[in-house]
Amino acid sequence: MKIYLAPMEGITGYIFRNALSQCFGGVDRYFTPFITTHTKKAMNARETNDILSEHNSGIPLVPQIISKDADDTIKLIEKLEKEYGYQEVNLNLGCPSGTVVAKGRGAGFLAHPKELQMYLEQVYDKIGIAMSIKTRIGLEDAGEFRQLLEIFNQFPVSELMVHPRVQKDFYKNKPDWEAFSYACQESRCNVVYNGNLFTKEDVAEFQKRFPSCDTVMIGRGLISNPALARELKGGKRLEMEEFQEFHGLLLQGYAKELSGDKNILFKMKELWFYFEKQFDHTDKHMKKIKKSQSLMEYELAVKQLLNESQILEQPTVLF
Ligand SMILES: Cc1cc2nc3c(=O)[nH]c(=O)nc-3n(C[C@H](O)[C@H](O)[C@H](O)COP(=O)(O)O)c2cc1C
Structure with missing residues (x-):
């Protein structure tokens, strides 16, 4: 099983990633907390620091972008590729925060399927590197997911990370495993599961239900127990x-x-x-x-x- 560290703003920056990788390992891929695109401004100093190769030596890192503007996204992706050497980015369609959603970004973008489709058309048409998508299953209702998945299936999404909650759940309620099962059946690309895997037992239960899903993305569980990925790969428990x-x-x-x-x-x-x-x-x-x-x-x-x-x-x- 492959294990990804979920991006967490304010937490999974390069200092945390390096400490985790050095002390415990077991994580196959790391994601930066989201980088917001701007029309006029470049990345700020904190964002730039976080992606510099000298701060991420030996760490397989994917920068995450949050945006609703295709031109700004393309510009940032080109910069990440040409100036910093990245070969993959991840698009955030899951952030539930009120201020982000009000701007139509993150999970807020899910409420505008037509605009989302146009955005993805423009971005995938222009970029020369891979882009995965991390998404929730809708804004208000899991029923929205069917249409969203139809949209994602039209593009060369490199991987689809599904956090099966709707925006209004924030982090409450149980992740919707029925919706995740639907994603596994219908997605054209590889599906990665994310949500409420806090312990080895939680992962075992997940694997029992989804034996063919080979990648999970873990956030809070890996912050709480930084040895969890190692443990899940048969290594020793936290000491x-x-x-x-x-x-x-x-x-x-x-x-x-x-x-x-x-x-x-x-x-x-x-x-x-x-x-x-x-x-x-x-x-x-x-x-x-x-x-x-x-x-x-x-x-x-x-x-x-x-x-x-x-x-x-x-x-x-x-x-
Ligand atoms: C404090 C905090 C910050 C987060 N920041 C981000 C972020 O920058 N980008 C993102 O895609 N998700 C972000 N998330 C969501 C996590 O990546 C993940 O989807 C969520 O915590 C559910 O996974 P978990 O149950 O394994 O923690 C954040 C979550 C928390 C609690």
Whole structure:
């Protein structure tokens, strides 16, 4: 089975990708958080930094684009190909955020099938590299998916990543496996599953139902347990020492990239929302981590947590 790390804005940037790859491995492909196209502006410094080859050595990386403008998309793809050497990009048709959807991008684009079709026609006609699509199954209702899939099937989509929820679900409710089954039957290109695979058991259940789907994309599960991909490929479970090393690399990386304790702490605290699920008896320590105001306080709280807690054999991971 192939495992892709799902793009997560603010989380799966190059620092996280490098730390995960160095400490655990098991991920076959990484995706950048979405890069928004602009008519006049180029990529910003953060986006450029994230895709530079020197920041992604040994990491098979696919830049993800979010847009509703074909010309801007073509321009950005050409730049990614010619200036940065990428041979594949991914199009985001899944972001459910209100501001993105209001602009008709991400999952918002799914509400405009005619425009989407025209956009895809123009883009696939002009680009010289592969483009995969990451999509939800509609804006309001899973019934929208049939028409969307008909549209995708008209183009040389290199892979279709399906997160079988509609936009208005955000991350609530269960992913719709019936809709995913429909995608497996009807899609002309290879289909990749994404959604709520948090543990080895979740993946086993998925494989039982979809034995012929050979690729999954995992987001929150891999943030929570960064060894999950390795484990799914028959490697060992997450261990305390390597988690410590992983955490150290993240902290070091963010300290180098960001200025001021506040920004670094914000990043690390966001990650602990996911990490904490892997440990037992964390309440007291998590409170300290969340309340920490300086890096010194933070590091002490993390040290205490890692000294006094155990990694759970069978964590209950729900988000
Ligand atoms: C904080 C956060 C940021 C995300 N950012 C992106 C993004 O930049 N691009 C994208 O396609 N999906 C994004 N997603 C969605 C994930 O890629 C993924 O589809 C979703 O988390 C479901 O997969 P999971 O259940 O394995 O986490 C984001 C999700 C979260 C929770």
